[in-house]
Amino acid sequence: MTQFFDKLQQANDTAERQRKLQKENPDSANDRSYASQTGARDYPVPPFPKQHIPKPGEETALTPAPMYDAPYYKGSEKLKDKVALITGGDSGIGRAVAVLYAREGASVIVLYLEEENDAAYTQKLVEQEGRKCLLIKGDVRDLQFCKDAIEQAMTSFGQLDILVNNAAFQLHTDHFRDLSAEHFDETIKTNLYGYFNMTMAVLPHLKKGASIINTGSVTGLRGSKNLVDYSMTKGGIHAYTRALAGNLLPEGIRVNAVAPGPVWTPLNPADQAASDVAHFGSDTPMKRPAQPEELAPAYVFLASEQTASYITGEILPVIGGY
Numbered sequence: 001m002t003q004f005f006d007k008l009q010q011a012n013d014t015a016e017r018q019r020k021l022q023k024e025n026p027d028s029a030n031d032r033s034y035a036s037q038t039g040a041r042d043y044p045v046p047p048f049p050k051q052h053i054p055k056p057g058e059e060t061a062l063t064p065a066p067m068y069d070a071p072y073y074k075g076s077e078k079l080k081d082k083v084a085l086i087t088g089g090d091s092g093i094g095r096a097v098a099v100l101y102a103r104e105g106a107s108v109i110v111l112y113l114e115e116e117n118d119a120a121y122t123q124k125l126v127e128q129e130g131r132k133c134l135l136i137k138g139d140v141r142d143l144q145f146c147k148d149a150i151e152q153a154m155t156s157f158g159q160l161d162i163l164v165n166n167a168a169f170q171l172h173t174d175h176f177r178d179l180s181a182e183h184f185d186e187t188i189k190t191n192l193y194g195y196f197n198m199t200m201a202v203l204p205h206l207k208k209g210a211s212i213i214n215t216g217s218v219t220g221l222r223g224s225k226n227l228v229d230y231s232m233t234k235g236g237i238h239a240y241t242r243a244l245a246g247n248l249l250p251e252g253i254r255v256n257a258v259a260p261g262p263v264w265t266p267l268n269p270a271d272q273a274a275s276d277v278a279h280f281g282s283d284t285p286m287k288r289p290a291q292p293e294e295l296a297p298a299y300v301f302l303a304s305e306q307t308a309s310y311i312t313g314e315i316l317p318v319i320g321g322y
Contacts, residue, residue: 035287036321040072043291044264046282050274055171057266059091059118066264068096069125070293073103078304080105083157085150087111087140087198088167090119092265093215096292097164097299098122102129104300109134109153111167132157140167140194146201160205162303165195165237166215170271172226184229191233195240208252211303214241216259218319234259238315245313254312256302261319262289285321294318 035045044064053061084101088094089110095118098108108126110133112119119135126133134156138145153160169190173179195214206212219227220234238257245255262268262281269277281289298318301307 036285038286039294043067043288043294045288046280047278048280050278051269052272052274052277053266053270055270056113056115057091057270058115059095059266060121062264062266062269064264066092066095066266067291067293068092068099068296070096070100070103070296073100073293073297075100075103075105075129078104078300078306079162082106082161082303083109083153083159084162084164084303085109085111085153085160085198085202086164086166087194088113089164090115090122092267093260093263093292093295093299094164094166095122095125096296097166098133099125099129100293100296100300101162101303102126102131102133104304105131106162107132107134107157109136109149109157111136111138111140111149113137113139113167140197141189143193143197143200146197150201150205154205159207160202161207161210163198163202163206163210163212164215164299164303165198165212167194168215168230168267170227170230170267172272173228174226176228179229187229187233191230192236192240195237199244203248206251206253209305210253211305211308212244212248212253212255213299213302214255214257216241216257216315218259218261218317218322221259221315221317221319222322241315242313249312254302254308256308256311256313257315258295258298258302259315259317259319260290260295261317261322263295264289264291281320284319288320290318290320 049063084106086094089098090112123133123135136149169187214237216237217234219231220238223231241257295318298316
């Protein structure tokens with residue numbers, strides 16, 4: 001009997017010891033209240049101001065303002081004399097990519113839907129880097145528009161070397177049964193048809209050494225229960241990237257994708273409820289969303305023949321430690 005009570009006491013002592021260790025080491029439960037700052041400068045962390053903006057989303061409406069200019073990034077002519085076309089290049093990741101492409105020596109064509117002010121500001125940023133920027137307004141769901149845009153780009157620059165398929169539509173739906181046919185159709189036609197249309201339109205003008213970069217998503221890798229349709233398209237984009245890479249390799253054209261995690265752009269504040277936006281990105285290991293300038297170097301890396309000549313058909317995740 002004494003031995004029995006000794007065992008009980010031992011168990012109680014062990015439990016008490018474990019509670020003491022838990023109290024002394026709150027991080028053991030992964031209850032970290034800080035956000036990781038691993039870059040050249042510190043980035044904003046949640047909670048953010050509660051906000052919701054109309055689609056497609058003006059970048060000027062966001063607080064805090066997205067960080068796109070990468071002041072510590074020094075160009076080294078990785079894309080000297082190239083011409084790049086970026087869909088959805090007016091804001092968010094597209095704007096940051098346009099800025100760094102220009103800093104690396106490329107001229108840029110920005111395709112945008114209707115965000116006139118954002119597009120004009122991106123054009124100004126590219127020109128401040130000493131390169132030319134052409135703005136083209138339209139809808140990538142329309143194949144004829146894509147063909148016309150490519151012809152306009154060729155008339156202006158005489159060449160196209162890089163296509164960045166980046167324009168996207170996203171809208172959260174908490175319950176799958178509420179996902180309407182119209183909503184589903186909008187997502188599919190923007191995210192999949194848009195990439196297909198632009199690729200078909202640009203291919204006659206791409207030469208050996210050209211690069212196509214598609215914007216995928218962590219949702220295409222992990223799925224998202226509130227973004228079933230969007231996750232489906234992003235997974236499709238990843239598969240499209242790998243398949244197209246094999247198809248175009250004999251022509252000397254590389255095809256890759258970047259798969260971002262949560263990024264502070266107009267896409268999500270134009271989609272989620274204001275209360276959700278306040279905590280956007282807090283569930284990542286870094287406890288914060290990425291800023292657009294943290295994604296842009298990946299697009300430079302994949303576009304440049306100097307850095308990615310042996311890379312095609314790859315999905316490069318930039319997802320904050322997932």
